[in-house]
Amino acid sequence: MIPMHTAQSQVPFVDLAAQYAAIAEEIDAAVSKTIREADFILGRAVRLFEEEFARFCEAQFATGVDSGTSALELALRAYDIGPGDEVITAPNSFIASALAISHAGATPVFADIDADSYTIDVAALEMAITPRTKAIIPVHLYGQPADMDPIMELAERHQLVVIEDACQAHGARYKGRRVGSLAHAAAFSFYPGKNLGAYGDGGAMVTNDPAIAKKVEMLRNYGQQEKYHHMFRGYNRRLDTLQAAVLRVKLRYLEKWNAARRQHAGRYRFLFEKSRIVTPNEALYAESVWHLYVVRVSHRDTFKDYLSSRGIHCGIHYPVPVHLQPAYHDLGHKRGDFPVTEDYAQRIISLPMYAELTPELIARVAEAAVEFVDGTRSSVVGTMAPEPPRATTTLP
């Protein structure tokens, strides 16, 4: 139905090959060093990365684990949160925020999000507190921190533990302070597509509490204090040395890559200024690291297909809210329970966003997007541009 623009190159959603091309020599050297030294399990690079990443987060300790999900779960376990306890989080996150709570044996309780920031609404959060509530997991979604000051205030009043889900926000700042140092503990993911990504799975738990750091260190390594002496029933959830070696190289570029993402976000905002595309707001307190650039449009699915026909690849984060997932059927939620999250799930779309994007590629994305939404012809995209489908219903 929509003509293909076969002549044009693709705009991928992320481009990890382009990132590797820029740092290949350093990566290859770090990986082969680890292999030559046969230093695979809790090796030197793990220890060094932990120190460097803690410093990056302006926190005292970082403990490398095998995923962001593990970082969340082990942090909960380190605080003895488990069966009978409730932990409040947002329903518009990747499912891992809730799964970690479930895997620790506790019950996830959801609070809807603030319509401007996409992060947990503090008033809704307060309403969700019960005598069983033990912890809060605010999610720094799309790279933007949740509003942490009122969350910490609330937590103090109710004696709750707060664990930041910083899996999308490596390097973001809240009132000038780095995420990872804003609460009792924080979880980071190094899934390849994250702002800081490994070449496989990885994660880190970050804290200023030495006892919690020690506990997670043991939890990830069979509950071992010293070899073959097991203080409790721990797990095998370690960060691979090979991944740590990759992460040490990439960490040196993270500030630069995040700065590039910020520039790209500014460019998108400028190009969409006069369109009916709803662009994301950076909260006054925030310095976002733009893990994702999420806009809202009507006719989202047709919009996505249209961009795809023009070689532009987008994502949806996330199409089904966690409380409506079959995996959480037993919590008994129904449509209507979290209206902001549910409404946005129908309208959000994540545009290409990665450090290696160029102004030309961003212009191509923006032109195609505006063309679809506002029905205006673009001058740069070319004379072969198809007649854009017009939006017919009321727009936001």
Ligand SMILES: *Cc1c(COP(=O)(O)O)cnc(C)c1O
């Ligand atoms: C990626 C992600 C996780 C999980 O991280 P994994 O490393 O994939 O286990 C958790 N929460 C959020 C918000 C994420 O984006």
